[in-house]
Amino acid sequence: MGKKLTEAQREQILEAGIAAFAEHGLHGAGMAAIARDAHISVGVLYKYYADKEDFFQACLRHSLSALEEALAAVTAREDKLLRYAAGIIRALGDFCRDHPSHIRMYHQITTASGDRARALAEEIEAVTARLYTAYIAEAQAQGDLRRDMDPRFFAFFFDNLLMMLQFSCCCDYYRARMALYEGEGPWNPERMEEELLKFLESAFTWERTDIVHRDER
């Protein structure tokens, strides 16, 4: 009908794209289905975006800016390592609840290969990687972190746990997998955050000494 698209519609298109890429993968998502979900025609997708790849890039940038915003708030606020970790965990948990399909899309992206994978990893992970590494190195210098480990490994393991937390929250496969560990007593998000913090606290601070050791039974 010729009327120009509103800002809300453009947003709707990107969200429809994210949902589709999240559900069916970069290759599996269909442009026709995306257009239908966004209540526009396929033609308009190709007016605004050169092709499927270009559209996907737009969806990704749209999502990343929301994520960066959520994390920046925590980084500005906290300075003690464990409080920082707690803040990040909380912020990511909220993001999972607000935008589950974004997380699912990130997960789909991890199946890329070759140069494509490198470029995407750089774009998506560079922010948090540098953020965590700098923070953790600083904490070690301040004495808030054990000194017998390379801080880069800490940042890496920390991020590994956070990624799995997000996937376990949003992706069907990882949800089903988590259910296997839950058994009869299901976990709630608060409980999960609390236990992960306990786990991290000891991994962060405890150092093996020759004085402290348990019986060798």
Place this chain on the structure above:
Amino acid sequence: MGKKLTEAQREQILEAGIAAFAEHGLHGAGMAAIARDAHISVGVLYKYYADKEDFFQACLRHSLSALEEALAAVTAREDKLLRYAAGIIRALGDFCRDHPSHIRMYHQITTASGDRARALAEEIEAVTARLYTAYIAEAQAQGDLRRDMDPRFFAFFFDNLLMMLQFSCCCDYYRARMALYEGEGPWNPERMEEELLKFLESAFTWERTDIVHRDER
């Protein structure tokens, strides 16, 4: 032409399928390409397997039996928790080196959704989930594990770290991501295993007490 397939050829077909599913995903892998890689015609795929789904299931079962074998050896051998953890880490590291495409295929599988995801998670993860949970609960009863945390969470976090380790070893995206943490000094597998064990050891054994605490600066 017309000669019956040898056992080696049947193996070759399954490996070609695994490589294809690993590279392009369940949906993206093409039967024609699989046949070409396995040096057989498409027709034979449909003689041995009803359809693509059936063939995929055969590939999965083939791979899972190899994985179970690798893990069973460790479970039978070790009984002390940290030695067990070290054995599992080592065994999975070896498996990654020997069969990287199998790990990549597992990763692709995690993008499934709905009932499919549940069924696959059950099939793939149930073995390790039960294994780790039982082992860790036992270790806690024996006093090898801190008592202030639910053992199920330990098993879960432990497996989370192991999954990420495997993906970081085999999948392009996760390799690129790990490189961001490595910086200029790349890590070798031994170093990684060692650092992960240190990380786990403190998380496993350290308990917060009111006596020990650091300055609040």
Place this chain on the structure above:
DNA sequence: CATTTTCGTGAACCAATATTCACACTTCCT
């Protein structure tokens, strides 16, 4: 108000690919 430009539409086109099937070659049986 007439004309031009911009924008959205969706049927049509085309490339990719899962699946089938008539054929040919091998093996087995008598």
Place this chain on the structure above:
DNA sequence: AGGAAGTGTGAATATTGGTTCACGAAAATG
């Protein structure tokens, strides 16, 4: 050896899905 049964082949078929484009409707222009 001769025929029957079994097995692999790959061109042909049908379907799916990305992309294009001629059309019509809305805004902009004068």
